[in-house]
Amino acid sequence: MKSQTTELSSPANVSKTKRFFRTMVQQKYLYLMSLPFVIWVVIFSYVPIWGWLMAFQNYKPRNGILDQEWVGFKHFIELFSDERFYLVLRNTLAMSTMGLIVSFTVPVIFALLLNELRQQFFKRTIQTIAYLPHFVSWVVVSGIVTKMLSTDGGAVNELLMSLNLIDQPIQFMAKGEWFWGIVTVADAWKETGWNTIIFLAAMSGIDPELYEASTVDGAGRFRKMWHITLPGIRTTFMVLFILSIGHLISIGFEKQFLLMNPLVIDYAEVLDLYALNYGINLSRYSYGTAIGIFNSVVSIILVFLANFIYKKVTKESVI
Amino acid sequence: MKKVKLGLSLLLVMTMLFLAACGNNNGNAGTSNSGSETGNGESLEPMTIRLASGDNNPQWDNMQSDIGKFLQEKTGITIEQEFPVGGSDADMFALMVASDEYPDLVMPKGNVNKLVDAGALLDLRPLLEEHAPNIMKVYGEYMNRLAYSKNDDAIYTLPLDPVDHTYFDAGGGFQIQHQVLEELGYPEIKTVKDYENAIKTYLEQNPTTEDGQPRVGLSLNGGEWQILISVTNPAFYATGAPDDGEFYVNQDTYEVMMHYQRPEEREYFRWLNHMNDIGLLDKESFVQKYDQYKAKVASGRVIGLIDQDWDYAEAENALKAEGKFDQTYANFPVTLDETFKDASYMGTGYLASYGIGITVDAKDPVRIIKFLDYLASEEGQILVNWGIEGKHYNVDENGKRVIPADVLEQKNNDNNNFKKQTGIGNYFMSARYGDGVQDSTGNYYTTNFPEQIIAAYSEADKKTLAAYGKTVYKDFWPSEDEFEERKYGAGWTINFDTASDANVTFQKSQDLMKKYIPQAILADPADFDKIYDEFLAELDKIGVQKMNEEYSQLIKDRVEMWGE
Known part of the structure; x- marks a missing residue:
């Protein structure tokens, strides 16, 4: 990044390559410092793309990657003609969209509230308590959630019963249409505190003079939040939001895998789980890779689309 | 002779070195070296063997148990076991193949074909012939059943099923608490109606436990993969068919269908639906x-379970450890009505099913096979079954092995800890004889023989059995001689080729089953038929018919191969 900016800002009368090498020598320490990370990216993000070849073969682990039967787009055709694929795609998009909305509204609101607190000790304590669940693994969280929602002495049902809101315990985990909501809420509980940290950091970077000026102008607390704090974190917010859109389709499968049961399978199976069950588990590595490629392509399209829209609206770009 | 002597002295030197090396963390090691002579001149250099096991074993002792330490001293080998994390064994081995890195030993359960297709397993035949006389002896006449397939006669895994096993006791069927039977005066429990009535009557009279907790009528372990064990397999048993995995095999023609496609089993699921309707079925059966x-x-x-003992044993052991024997379970063969005969014990011949294999990445296959061979020797088998003489069992004046009362007490009533401390039950890693086979001294190889089984029963078990006039639970079941032996072994030992279309169809059928069967059971009885019909129609749609035909062919191939 550094080299590019200097390159662009240099005068245009020297030949381009010469100029490039000159800056490179000048900034050799910067280059050296970035080198490990470049290597890291190449090894972990670009070298594995080699494996995409598998999607166009009938891959058998016994032979090398070039010593395989080539089948062209067979696996993609199979993938797009499988009904189940569209079902899991629906589940994936539904849960990730719900998750995206929740994980960008709740933490911002929470951060706004925390930011207004005067008492530092109280603020820090609340913040720490709030982000602790982030470090609890999904295995444990799913246990807590199923136990809480159990009809057999689960806390939620007990509470609703004692408030006389219901007279029969509700089978939360057995209702397919509620599964998305349960996953989203569980995710919100686990990650809200953690996601708040970065917004709080952005908020503390806002120039206090702005607040002072608005106090002079007679703005109240809510006005200040609306006109100073929120615009102050807009860039951070948008960068995170657009990057998250890129992950819309690859949301992992731990939560769904651990929370699901046979009754809700039609709402719980997500793309990654499908890749595991119908790809790797059946030794159809090629099919699994095809799903992976689909994932990546969709992710890239989504990121650029989101950035494009943002650019249109605000004339800024984050990528 | 000279060579042997040389070998022995070398061995002694090695042993001394080894013991000296371990001296720091094992103060009394110096005195015990007389017990560590193997006599076969093998290297005792410490070696760690990685073993990936498809079955989770929370009681695995990391070689820290009595048997573990003994084996370490005796053979120099340390076993490091890995288990599936969270998911199923299928994930574990699929990922292993994908990464192309294997531990030394694998117990892949039903995933052997994945590993074989990837070229990950060694053909054990030459190793066995050269280095493993004990293993060869145990398998004996069944060696031909170890061959992989009709087209590939290599031996990739050593089946861990005990050879010449006699079933003395039954661990499956339908379970009901002893206290229920006692209170109801030991009613006859033969059909699902009997079973239902027993639960119903007891639950009406005792809706809560002493401390006020609501009782649960019948709970099924249907939330995870055990839906196969606790929900669908019992449909086989209740309708007079043996467990052939997910398929029903016609014993004369070897025609095959998915077993849920049988009209009889539909009626079994209808009964579960009825149990749910009248509130006896645990609402959480498919969620928990x-x-x-x-x-x-x-x-x-x-009050009642429909499960296999190995699946609920941990929970039952906890009850025993607390002394709540009347809340443990008695098991019965229960059928849909009197016309069916529970075929759990329909013979299979020697099954040669799930086994242990050595991978191509194994560092020293010869030493590993010799280790396995030691476990298969008479000495080794007694060790893994009985433990260490003088510690876990004694030999009385008649030459009989006897388990001391205090050891037996812990074994029966605190088995989880017992297994971890002693290692008994953790080292079934090689060929071994089953219950009822005697060794050269006339003792049984295993600790399960009629006298021992009866001795191991709790008072509650004994009381219940006495009331029904039986000696063991197995007596409730129709015996093996009432059926003709299945010539293909058992269906669940036969799998489709990996990456075949049939395998994909199979996976789809399993997803459908997991969705529709619980749905049908929990539905309003009026909707049961509608849902079940939809299930059958969906099965047809994914091409189950074609898969059934292919499976039928696999069965016929097996019959032909084993018939030779």
């Missing part, structure tokens, strides 16, 4: 996780 299920059973609130 395995640990929730175990916790529930261990609380003693569940």
Whole structure:
């Protein structure tokens, strides 16, 4: 990044390559410092793309990657003609969209509230308590959630019963249409505190003079939040939001895998789980890779689309 | 002779070195070296063997148990075991193949074909012939059943099924708490109606436990993969068919269908639907996780289970450890009505099913096979079954092996800890004889023989059995001689080729089953038929017919191969 900016800002009368090498020598320490990370990216993000070849073969682990039967787009055709694929795609998009909305509204609101607190000790304590669940693994969280929602002495049902809101315990985990909501809420509980940290950091970077000026102008607390704090974190917010859109389709499968049961399978199976069950588990590595490629392509399209829209609206770009 | 002597002295030197090396963390090692002579001149250099096991074993002792330490000293070998994390064994081995890195030993359960297709397993035949006389001896006449397939006669895994096993006791069927039987005056429990009535009457009279917790009528372990064990397999048993995995095999023509396609089994699921309708079925049966299920059973609130003993044993052991024997379970063969005969014990011949294999990445296959061969020797088998003489068993004046009362007490009533401390039950890693086979001294190889089984029963078990006039639970079941032996072994030992279309169809059928069967059971009885018909129609749609035909062919191939 550094080299590019200097390159662009240099005068245009020297030949381009010469100029490039000159800056490179000048900034050799910067280059050296970035080198490990470049290597890291190449090894972990670009070298594995080699494996995409598998999607166009009938891959058998016994032979090398070039010593395989080539089948062209067979696996993609199979993938797009499988009904189940569209079902899991629906589940994936539904849960990730719900998750995206929740994980960008709740933490911002929470951060706004925390930011207004005067008492530092109280603020820090609340913040720490709030982000602790982030470090609890999904295995444990799913246990807590199923136990809480159990009809057999689960806390939620007990509470609703004692408030006389219901007279029969509700089978939360057995209702397919509620599964998305349960996953989203569980995710919100686990990650809200953690996601708040970065917004709080952005908020503390806002120039206090702005607040002072608005106090002079007679703005109240809510006005200040609306006109100073929120615009102050807009860039951070948008960068995170657009990057998250890129992950819309690859949301992992731990939560769904651990929370699901046979009754809700039609709402719980997500793309990654499908890749595991119908790809790797059946030794159809090629099919699994095809799903992976689909994932990546969709992710890239989504990121650029989101950035494009943002650019249109605000004339800024984050990528 | 000279060579042997040389070998022995070398061995002694090695042993001394080894013991000296271990001296720091094992103060009394110096005195015990007389016990560590193997006599076969093998290197005792410490070696660690990685073993990936498809079956989770929370009681695995990391070689820290009595047997573990003994084996370490005797053979120099340390076994490091890995288990599936969270998911199933299928994930574990699929990922292993994908990464192309293997541990030394694998117990892949039903995933052998994945590993074989990837070229990951060694053909053990030459190794066996050269280095493993004990293993060869145990398998004996069944060696031909070890061959992989009709087209590939290599031996990739050594079946861990005990050879010449006699079933003395039954661990499956339908379970009901002893206290229920006692209170109801030991009613006859033969059909699902009997079973239902027993639960119903007891639950009406005792809706809560002494401490006020609501009782649960019948709980099924249907939230995870055990849906196969606790929900669909019992449909086989209740309708007079043997367990052939997910398929029903016609014993004369070897025609095959998915077993849920049988009209009889539909009626079994209709009965479960009825149980749910009248409120006896645990509403959480298909939602609960395995640990929730175990916790529930261990609380003693569940009146009836339909499960296998190995699946609920941990929970039952917890009940025993607390002394709540009347809340543990008796098992019965229960059928849909009197016309069916429970075929759990329909013979299979020697099954040669799930086994242990050595991978191509193994560092020293010869030493590993010799280790396995030691476990298969008479000495080794007695060790893994009985433990160490003088510690876990004694030999009385008649030359009989006897388990001391205090050891037996812990074994029966605190088995989880017992297994971890002693290692008994953790080292079944090689060929071995089954229950009822005697060794050269006339003792049984295993600790399960009629006298021992009866001695191991709790007072509650004995009382229940006495009331029914039986000696063991197995007596309730129709015996093996009432059926003709299945010539293909058992269906669940036969799998489709990996990456075949049939395998994909199979996976789809399993997803459909997991969705529709619970749905049908929990539905309003009026909707049961509608849902079940939809299930059958969906099965047809994914091409189950074609898969059934292919499976039928596999069965016929097996019959031909084993018939030779």
